[in-house]
Amino acid sequence: MKVGLINPPRSPHNAILEHASEAARPFIHRKLVGPPLGLLTVAAAVAPRHALTLLELKGELDLDPGAPPPDELVRAWVAREQPRVVGVTAITSEARGALAALAAVKAVDPRALTVVGGLHASLCPLDFEQPWVDVVVPGHGAQAFRAVVEAFERGRAPGEVPGIWARSGERLRFTGPAAREPEPAGRDFLPLDRRLLERWRSTYLVRPQDGPITYLFTSLGCPGRCTFCSIWPQHEGRYLQRSVDSVLAELRELQDYPVVRFADASSLVDPAFLEALFERLAAEGLQKLFVMDMRVDSAVENPRLIERLARGGLRVVICGFESFRDAELQAYGKAARSAQIAEAIRIFHENGIMLRGNYVVPPDYGPEDFAALADWAASHRVAYAGYTVLTPMPGTPLHAAERDRIVDHDLERYNFFNCVLPTRLELPEFYRRVADLWLIKQGRDVI
Ligand code: B12
Ligand code: SF4
CATH class of the missing domain: 3.40.50 (Rossmann fold)
Structure with a gap:
């Protein structure tokens, strides 16, 4: 069929x-x-x-x-x-x-x-x-x-x-619960055939000089419980790690892709896994340019491992900084605090890793909040920064808390680039100020 x-x-x-x-x-x-x-x-x-x-x-x-x-x-x-x-x-x-x-x-x-x-x-x-x-x-x-x-x-x-x-x-x-819960990172993992995407391969290009990028997941879900995040609710709170052998087997098949992004919520949850994976990559001489998403607190807790990953090809890390204020970080349920963000920035730079830090801007920000965020962002060195709008994604605790205040229910706008909650500033001014933040690090490339 x-x-x-x-x-x-x-x-x-x-x-x-x-x-x-x-x-x-x-x-x-x-x-x-x-x-x-x-x-x-x-x-x-x-x-x-x-x-x-x-x-x-x-x-x-x-x-x-x-x-x-x-x-x-x-x-x-x-x-x-x-x-x-x-x-x-x-x-x-x-x-x-x-x-x-x-x-x-x-x-x-x-x-x-x-x-x-x-x-x-x-x-x-x-x-x-x-x-x-x-x-x-x-x-x-x-x-x-x-x-x-x-x-x-x-x-x-x-x-x-x-x-x-x-x-x-x-x-x-x-139709009622399935007989058993799937194990998509374990016994139910299915090897992917990327040749099915051959027609569109040339469009998976971040920087022409690097060649096409592909993604693979080494884990699914996240142990974090951030209030605005869809990932842990999607996985019902489970965190599932693939085996080193399984990830290596997939990487060996990726001869056509010099750049590989780990599509994990956070690639550094189990340090022993990454340690073992990069040992085996080195032993096999398998070289790639790796891009990973990583939590700030995990990086701060594992500086030696970051050094090891950088030697093994980790070139770009994407971090959800989210905020520069501890009270906001705490309200979002983030484990990290702003001092750790600064420390993570130092660790990544010491190892020659290009860092992209992403912030979320709450709808109730006024001129003084924008000015304070701009000051913090400008005084902390990252290669690129991104600024999107705090959005109550359906299925998250933030959505449950804000449901009655939502002013825009068109799901097509729920992509972090539109505001669906009331703003303190006039809406056009709010957007203009968020847009101006992008001028700080002039982050042209998104990976
Ligand atoms: C890879 C990825 C992408 C890729 C590919 C997506 C695509 N379909 O083309 C790209 C880079 C294009 C992308 C883009 C965006 N993304 Co994205 N992306 C991811 C990422 C990192 C991994 C997703 C993934 O591959 N998971 C692994 C696969 C195996 O899981 P899965 O897709 O869920 O599939 C499983 C099941 O869901 C199910 N399933 C999936 N599809 C189907 C279909 C059928 C028929 C069936 C039966 C089952 C089934 O079976 C699969 C196997 O078990 C996640 C974050 C994360 N770590 O999860 C964000 C994520 C999904 N992205 C997100 C967002 C917001 C975006 C953007 C809107 C960002 C932006 N503002 O620009 C854009 C959208 C387009 C754009 N503007 O460019 C959000 C979604 C939040 C939400 N509630 O909508 C996430 C969760 C990140 C986040 N921080 O919140 N993304
Ligand atoms: S925001 Fe990041 S750390 Fe928090 S739950 Fe989502 S993926 Fe995990």
Whole structure:
């Protein structure tokens, strides 16, 4: 049976950019690039038994910015490829795009089975309760997806598969818990076939001189519990670590990719894991330029390991600094304090690691708060800094606390570049001031 998978387009909304001065505009990031690992995992669950066809809409629109609109691309693809089952992935800001893609699928072939999975489907499955959505698969649903495809192939109702939401008349109904929890970083890990993305490989480019970038995850979830973060709620608080052997096997397959970003919430949770991985990389002579996300407190606690990682190819680290004020860090549930941020900056620089520090700006900031943040950011050396808006992502404690104050419920704006809570300043001034912060380190590249 032919299975189609769609990566939805990026949300088009970026109010920070829209309100930025001419001077600030070039420094504000517009897009992130990288492969859809979730979809590749789902693809690996159904291949080779089922034929596959992928539509990477982010990549497609990057290849040709003048391409027809996404729903037209989807309709042409369905007519050409004729998939019997179509799955789409979605984060919050892409939920609307994912729904539009499935509506386009049904417009061409009403008998195709439509399935949604990914982060937003895990946290808010009923946001996808629409007549053109047949199944919502929450959580690490690659094996559940395979079961749905195979039930459909045998002419059975997808509702027979446990652990999913299946259409029953007008509604989506939960089919009851699965027999066991998936172990997507352990016994259920599925090796990815990146050749499926060959058509779009050239679009996964951060800096032309480095060649295309790919991502791999060494872990899933996070032991942190930050109030604004979607990652730990998505993984129901679990932290899952892959084995060194499994990560090495994947890295050996990545000859075409000189730059590898670890797509972990934080790559330094288990120091023994990274230590062992980098020992083995060195022993095998496997050289890459690595990019990792890392918590400030983990870096401060492991300076020797940072030195070791730098020798082994770690070139860029992305840190969620979030704030320069201890009271705000505490309110967000961050483990680190501002003195540790300064210490982490020192450790990374001593080791020649390019640091990107990201701040979140609360909607209630006034002129004095912007001035204080700008002072702190300007006096601490990082290669790049990013400034986005504190956003109550659905499914997070921040959302539960702020639900009644939210003024904008359009999920397409939930990408950290738009403000959905009331601001103390007039909204255009708030955005303009956030935009001006990007001038401080002039961070042009986003990795
Ligand atoms: C890789 C990544 C990307 C990649 C690729 C995403 C893509 N689809 O194209 C790129 C670089 C493009 C990207 C972009 C963005 N991202 Co991003 N990204 C990540 C990251 C680092 C890892 C995600 C990942 O690959 N996980 C591993 C895979 C295996 O897990 P998974 O995708 O969840 O898939 C599993 C299940 O969900 C399920 N599944 C997934 N899809 C499907 C589909 C079907 C049919 C089924 C059945 C199951 C299923 O099965 C999979 C296997 O178990 C996460 C942070 C993190 N560490 O989790 C942020 C994250 C997902 N991104 C986030 C955001 C906000 C963005 C941006 C909006 C940022 C921005 N402001 O620009 C942009 C969006 C586009 C843009 N403006 O450029 C947020 C999402 C928050 C939210 N609530 O929406 C996260 C959580 C980061 C964060 N700090 O909060 N991102
Ligand atoms: S913000 Fe970072 S440290 Fe906090 S829970 Fe999310 S991924 Fe973990």
